[in-house]
Amino acid sequence: VVASVQGGxxxxxxxxxxxxxxxxxxxxxxxxxxxxxxxxxxYRNTRFGAFFVGxxxxxxxxxxxxxxxxxxxxxxxxxxxxxLQQELISTLNYTxxxxxxxxxxxxxxxxxxxxxxAEALTFQDYDECNPAVSVHTPDCGNNATCVNTNTxxxxxxxxxxxxxxxxxxxxxxxxxQVDKESVKEVTYLISTVLIFLVSCVTFSIVFxxxxxxxxxxxxxHAGLSKRVERIQLHGQTYPDPITAPSYRGSASLSKYYDx
Numbered sequence: 001v002v003a004s005v006q007g008g009x010x011x012x013x014x015x016x017x018x019x020x021x022x023x024x025x026x027x028x029x030x031x032x033x034x035x036x037x038x039x040x041x042x043y044r045n046t047r048f049g050a051f052f053v054g055x056x057x058x059x060x061x062x063x064x065x066x067x068x069x070x071x072x073x074x075x076x077x078x079x080x081x082x083x084l085q086q087e088l089i090s091t092l093n094y095t096x097x098x099x100x101x102x103x104x105x106x107x108x109x110x111x112x113x114x115x116x117x118a119e120a121l122t123f124q125d126y127d128e129c130n131p132a133v134s135v136h137t138p139d140c141g142n143n144a145t146c147v148n149t150n151t152x153x154x155x156x157x158x159x160x161x162x163x164x165x166x167x168x169x170x171x172x173x174x175x176x177q178v179d180k181e182s183v184k185e186v187t188y189l190i191s192t193v194l195i196f197l198v199s200c201v202t203f204s205i206v207f208x209x210x211x212x213x214x215x216x217x218x219x220x221h222a223g224l225s226k227r228v229e230r231i232q233l234h235g236q237t238y239p240d241p242i243t244a245p246s247y248r249g250s251a252s253l254s255k256y257y258d259x
Contacts, residue, residue: 001053003076003151005084006126009067011035013107016062032057035067038104043071045102046087051075070126079151081123088121089114128153143168 019027039055046052053072060067073079092108093100099109099117108120129146140146140155144167147154157168 001072001074003073003079004126004128005071005073005079005081005151006058006124007039007069007071007084008122009035009039009069009101009108009120010063011065011067011101011106012109013105014065016060016065020060020065028060031065032060034104035060035069035101035106038101038106039069039071041104042088042091042102045091046084048073048079048084048087051077076152081125084123085118085121089118092117125150141167143170 014031017027017031019025020031022028036055036057040052043049043052043055051074053074056070056072058068058070071084091102093102094112094114094117096112098107099112099120100107109117111117125148127148129148143158143161144155145158147156155168157163160171161168162171
C-alpha cells in the first residue's frame with residue numbers, strides 16, 4: 001500500500017446492534033462484510049480502480065450504523081479527498097427512495113441531490129505512522145522514523161544513519177567527520193562574508209556622511225565668499241565722502257594783525 005485515505009459513511013436503513021461492539025461476533029463479521037463488498041465495488045468503478053487495493057473497516061458505531069474505514073491504493077497519483085469524493089458520487093445509486101451504496105440495499109441518504117449526498121461521504125488523511133487501528137505497519141525498518149504525509153508516509157533516517165536503498169545503515173566515521181568539517185568550513189565562510197558585508201555597509205555610511213559634510217562646508221564657504229565680494233563692490237561704487245577741514249579765524253588774532 002502506497003497511499004491510504006480514511007473515509008466515513010452512515011448506513012441509515014440499518015440499526016446498530018449490541019453484538020456489533022464485539023469485533024469477534026458473527027453479527028459484526030456479517031455487517032462489515034456487506035459494507036466492505038459494497039464499498040469496494042464503488043471504488044473499483046472510479047478512475048482509481050486500477051490501483052485500488054481494498055477496504056478495511058476500522059470502526060462501526062451507533063447512530064443507525066456509522067462506519068469508519070481505510071481505503072488503500074498502490075499508487076498515490078491523484079489520490080486525495082476531493083477527487084475521491086467526486087469519483088464516488090458518480091458511482092452511487094440514485095433512486096426515488098433515496099441514494100444507495102452502489103447496487104446494494106445500504107442507504108446513505110434520503111436525498112438524491114448530489115451536492116447534499118456528498119455530505120454523506122467524509123474523508124480525511126489516515127496517519128500511517130500513528131494509526132488508531134493498525135491497518136498496515138510502515139516498513140521503515142530500524143534506525144528510521146516514520147513521518148506522515150498527505151495520503152502516505154516517508155521514512156527518514158535517524159541521525160548518524162544514511163539511506164542505502166533498502167534501509168538506513170550507520171554512516172561511515174569518515175563521512176561523519178567530513179560532514180562536521182564541512183559544517184565548520186561553511187560556518188566560517190558565512191561568518192567571514194557577514195563581517196565583510198557589515199564592514200562595507202559601515203564604510204559606506206561613514207563615507208556618505210563625510211561627503212555630505214564636505215558639501216555643506218563648501219556651500220557655506222561659497223556663501224561667505226559671495227558676501228565678501230558684494231561688500232567690496234559696494235565700497236568701490238559708493239566711496240565715503242571726504243570733507244576738507246575749515247579754519248575759522250579767531251577774533252583776537254584778527255585785531256592783533258590789524259595793528
